[in-house]
Amino acid sequence: MTDYAVTPFQPIVQGVVTFPDGVGPATPVEFNGEGISAISRPVGFPLGAYLLDLDEGLPGNAGAVQPGTSPISNPNVRTMVTVRGSGVPPISLISTTAVLYLLSPTPGVGADQVLIVMQTFPPAFADPAAGFEIIIWVVQ
């Protein structure tokens, strides 16, 4: 029988991303939690895309995630994003969410940044007005 107890869920990132000045093109974005040292909007994308820099971390536990065979098929990292809704009821208006792990140019470092992209419908980049929760963890 599988010993489920040997696969604990140990996040390297957990927090909430919000927009202190409200949503809109290039407004400030803030991360509140653990495991992230900086957050910004990628150049050229004023809405719906967020670049999170992972903390410098401990090998195999925190910090850069292992890259796998390509940035897309990274086998050792998991990310969960939950959008917070605003209004009554709290509809989020976000219809797609995607994550991408950006490799460091330094060999052996792995992916030290995470890119989150959100869209509304019809597809267009959009900020969720009430922000979103994010959890990142590594499996070995």
Place this chain on the structure above:
Amino acid sequence: MPDYAAAPIQPIVEGVVTFPGGPGTQPFFDGKGVSAITRAPGFLFGAYILTLDVGLPGNAGAVPFAPSGPPPLFAPDPDVRTMVTPISTGSPPASFVQSIGVSYIPSALSGVGAPQIEIAITEAVFTLFDPAGGFQIIVWRGLGGGPVA
């Protein structure tokens, strides 16, 4: 530096919401950490209010509402995380869910925090609806850290 090893995920709510009478009927929660589930007032589909158990400090019950300081435009509730996953029907099991939103409803009592969670689920085009197979929900607290910009 954060001590990651000291921040395990410890759910305060875990369960499944279903609609025994079919979509549009009374929702039913089967799990732990929730004492009541209702539809949000005025909405016949897709919006649910879950009332947390009266709980133990730091483990179950009300979730922290907001950090100290001036209230932001939308309370960030920095210490609570929710995961919602639709359960689908059919083959393949398409959920038809277009968006999921969560919100934390603060108590009117000072210091109590948010004892209720509201969830809004929509299909195309952002129309509230009940996923036929119901949905799974996990709520837990994430503690520590601070703002980064």
